[in-house]
Amino acid sequence: MANPSAPPATVSIRPLSPYFFILPAVAIMVAGLVYPVLQAFYLSLFDWKIGTRFEDAPFVGTRHFVRMLTDDNVHESIWVTLRFGFWTITIEMFLGVSLALLLEKPIRGASVFRTIFILPLMISPVVVGLIWRYLFDARIGWINYYLGMVGIEPQVWLGDPELAFFAIVFTDIWQWTPFIFIIVIAGLQALPSEILEASRIDGANWWQHILFVKLPMIRSILLIALLLRLIDVFRALEVMYILTGGGPGRATELLSLHIYNRAFETQQLGYASAISVLLILIVFGLSFAILVAGNPMKEKSDI
Amino acid sequence: MRFLDWKNRLAAVTMGAALAIAGPLMANPYEKYAGTTLVISWPALAHFTAAEELLEEFTEETGIEVEVDALQYLKLRDRQLLEMSKEEGEYDIVSWVVMWKGEYVAKGLLTPLSQFFTNGALVDPEFDIDDIADAYLQNGGIVGGGKGYLPGKSGALYGLPFGAETSILAYRKDIFEEQGLAVPTTYDELAGVMTQLGEAGIPAMTSRGKTGHQVTAGWLLHLAPMGGKIFDDQWNPVINSPEAVKAAEFMRHVVQTGPTGIETFGFGEASAAFLQGDAALYLDTLKIAAMSRNPNLSTVDGNVGFALHPTDVRCGSETGGFAIGIPANSQNQEAAFLLIQYLTNKAGDQRMVELGGDPIRHSTIQNNADLFPEYPVVAEQLPCADPDWRPLIPEWNELNIDVLGQALTKVITTDDPIQPIMDEANEKARAIMEREGYYKWAEYRQGS
Numbered sequence: 183m184a185n186p187s188a189p190p191a192t193v194s195i196r197p198l199s200p201y202f203f204i205l206p207a208v209a210i211m212v213a214g215l216v217y218p219v220l221q222a223f224y225l226s227l228f229d230w231k232i233g234t235r236f237e238d239a240p241f242v243g244t245r246h247f248v249r250m251l252t253d254d255n256v257h258e259s260i261w262v263t264l265r266f267g268f269w270t271i272t273i274e275m276f277l278g279v280s281l282a283l284l285l286e287k288p289i290r291g292a293s294v295f296r297t298i299f300i301l302p303l304m305i306s307p308v309v310v311g312l313i314w315r316y317l318f319d320a321r322i323g324w325i326n327y328y329l330g331m332v333g334i335e336p337q338v339w340l341g342d343p344e345l346a347f348f349a350i351v352f353t354d355i356w357q358w359t360p361f362i363f364i365i366v367i368a369g370l371q372a373l374p375s376e377i378l379e380a381s382r383i384d385g386a387n388w389w390q391h392i393l394f395v396k397l398p399m400i401r402s403i404l405l406i407a408l409l410l411r412l413i414d415v416f417r418a419l420e421v422m423y424i425l426t427g428g429g430p431g432r433a434t435e436l437l438s439l440h441i442y443n444r445a446f447e448t449q450q451l452g453y454a455s456a457i458s459v460l461l462i463l464i465v466f467g468l469s470f471a472i473l474v475a476g477n478p479m480k481e482k483s484d485i
Numbered sequence: 486m487r488f489l490d491w492k493n494r495l496a497a498v499t500m501g502a503a504l505a506i507a508g509p510l511m512a513n514p515y516e517k518y519a520g521t522t523l524v525i526s527w528p529a530l531a532h533f534t535a536a537e538e539l540l541e542e543f544t545e546e547t548g549i550e551v552e553v554d555a556l557q558y559l560k561l562r563d564r565q566l567l568e569m570s571k572e573e574g575e576y577d578i579v580s581w582v583v584m585w586k587g588e589y590v591a592k593g594l595l596t597p598l599s600q601f602f603t604n605g606a607l608v609d610p611e612f613d614i615d616d617i618a619d620a621y622l623q624n625g626g627i628v629g630g631g632k633g634y635l636p637g638k639s640g641a642l643y644g645l646p647f648g649a650e651t652s653i654l655a656y657r658k659d660i661f662e663e664q665g666l667a668v669p670t671t672y673d674e675l676a677g678v679m680t681q682l683g684e685a686g687i688p689a690m691t692s693r694g695k696t697g698h699q700v701t702a703g704w705l706l707h708l709a710p711m712g713g714k715i716f717d718d719q720w721n722p723v724i725n726s727p728e729a730v731k732a733a734e735f736m737r738h739v740v741q742t743g744p745t746g747i748e749t750f751g752f753g754e755a756s757a758a759f760l761q762g763d764a765a766l767y768l769d770t771l772k773i774a775a776m777s778r779n780p781n782l783s784t785v786d787g788n789v790g791f792a793l794h795p796t797d798v799r800c801g802s803e804t805g806g807f808a809i810g811i812p813a814n815s816q817n818q819e820a821a822f823l824l825i826q827y828l829t830n831k832a833g834d835q836r837m838v839e840l841g842g843d844p845i846r847h848s849t850i851q852n853n854a855d856l857f858p859e860y861p862v863v864a865e866q867l868p869c870a871d872p873d874w875r876p877l878i879p880e881w882n883e884l885n886i887d888v889l890g891q892a893l894t895k896v897i898t899t900d901d902p903i904q905p906i907m908d909e910a911n912e913k914a915r916a917i918m919e920r921e922g923y924y925k926w927a928e929y930r931q932g933s
Contacts, residue, residue: 231592232566232567233567233569234592235570320746321745336745338749340748341694341747341748341898429749430748430749446563447697448886448887449883450883
């Protein structure tokens with residue numbers, strides 16, 4: 183039985199106190215994250231052009247959304263983004279995990295290698311775009327120069343639909359493999375040595391050791407890395423903007439770049455906002471699916 | 486004697502005092518604005534970089550300070566639109582690519598220059614606006630004439646040309662001599678020269694070709710001489726006409742015989758290919774001439790010859806480049822007008838030539854004809870500059886980038902038949918014009 187001397191008011195407040203303490207964080211989230219999204223949605227209901235008063239912009243209701251669903255350019259752009267995401271994330275995960283497994287042991291010079299590997303991550307995306315734009319340049323680029331030395335005809339890397347797509351995938355892999363590498367190597371180093379030793383004593387060979395012990399133990403870290411990269415793929419803009427501007431045609435126009443081009447190149451701000459609402463829904467859906475498939479926080483939910 | 490002396494002294498003092506009082510009132514139209522700071526938005530292009538020295542001279546002479554916000558030329562529009570749509574804008578002077586003039590005026594963002602030309606205290610009587618090349622003035626500055634952008638009585642002046650241009654042909658004299666080639670005067674000859682150079686393993690003609698505005702600009706250069714247009718007189722798009730398809734075919738030929746990478750070339754890359762010796766021909770803006778003399782940009786100075794833009798069924802060269810004007814929300818409009826006048830009057834135009842820029846006045850072109858080999862060519866080319874080279878309407882941006890820019894990329898990056906590509910683009914163009922209400926009058930007349 184409850185202690186009759188305790189004041190009942192304290193008991194009834196206690197369940198609310200956690201909400202009270204997260205209130206500031208929630209308020210900032212609402213102001214910084216939810217409000218702009220609602221604003222984008224509001225803008226998507228109007229046909230507003232920069233340089234005119236927003237009050238004069240005609241209300242078009244859901245016309246932009248209807249147009250978006252039947253717009254081949256939007257479909258093409260989503261398809262480009264999905265292909266881009268598939269190739270980059272698959273290769274980055276494979277390379278990042280492999281490198282982390284190779285450089286995990288304290289071999290001589292490992293720290294030097296690690297530093298070199300994470301260099302691309304430290305470079306601003308705009309600079310990454312510029313570096314590769316000049317490397318891939320058909321006329322003055324190093325890549326064509328060295329290919330020419332071994333007798334390969336100069337290629338128009340950024341002006342051919344397939345080569346340009348290859349170029350943006352390649353650049354993304356160059357830039358983001360280190361990210362996977364860092365996360366995975368941090369996870370590997372935090373693994374308890376008892377379990378690793380136990381598996382070795384039980385006779386697990388190198389492959390079994392990696393596939394059945396190490397990787398399952400860092401599963402939640404891999405999922406978080408995958409999730410972050412997936413979201414990044416849909417947000418990626420700067421590098422492609424500088425490298426190809428989405429061209430040739432729309433061969434490298436990722437969804438975010440498509441939105442940018444709609445909004446600023448052709449001044450269809452309302453329509454661009456409608457597509458960005460779609461982008462948010464896609465990213466939300468993908469994130470949700472991954473979290474449902476394997477919530478990395480699930481095991482720790484009882485803490 | 487002494488009395489006279491005293492009297493003389495008094496007279497001298499009195500006169501001195503009178504002068505001292507009259508001094509500030511003496512004719513100096515700039516005095517009122519000394520200490521003002523003007524902010525200019527213009528492109529980071531050679532002509533404008535050269536003009537910065539002229540701005541310093543302006544400040545020294547008038548006491549009016551000037552700040553420059555220079556951007557890559559295609560990025561100007563976003564920035565300017567944002568600034569000009571505020572209550573009070575940062576910019577006192579903006580420089581626009583001529584194709585934006587319709588949009589700026591339709592949105593009410595520019596001040597008509599008539600407001601200043603009616604002010605006798607501001608206008609220099611020796612300004613002589615008739616000396617400015619008509620093609621430049623009409624194309625960059627007059628808005629609201631025929632079809633809304635052509636010369637015409639309903640038009641009004643919103644800007645003065647500065648960094649305006651037409652197109653001429655530049656060629657490598659050394660290569661032409663070596664290969665025994667004659668300078669082409671027609672498109673047939675030009676195509677022949679390109680084929681010959683291609684067969685000799687020499688990259689023939691550079692061109693812009695990047696998706697969007699750039700590839701369209703490359704194609705437009707050939708459309709006008711071949712007799713094509715974007716719209717007929719009833720605003721029906723005709724970009725699938727035989728002339729337009731022929732221009733697209735020619736564009737494909739340019740890419741096949743030109744330097745590697747035209748598909749990725751913007752204005753800077755296309756020019757660099759010629760200036761660094763990777764192309765034998767350049768058919769685009771006359772700005773190439775001044776650029777070829779700039780040792781920072783060019784390795785071919787001394788080997789470049791200039792000729793008229795070749796003709797096909799007609800002579801028709803580009804009308805483009807830039808004009809400068811005053812935003813409606815500028816806080817220093819009168820001082821801004823004084824600066825624009827300073828840059829574009831006879832003395833300013835002559836200084837621009839000396840600083841490595843391009844002139845806009847007939848008198849400047851004539852006075853310097855012996856100094857620069859391209860000036861006589863430009864003087865002969867100007868009457869051919871086509872005011873209807875492209876429609877400078879607010880919808881042009883979308884047609885330029887989204888419709889033509891995509892279709893022409895397909896033309897130059899694939900071997901697909903050209904007619905269907907242009908047919909599809911024509912339908913898209915029509916849909917945009919329909920959406921913007923261009924056919925309402927025709928439908929109304931048909932209905933009644």
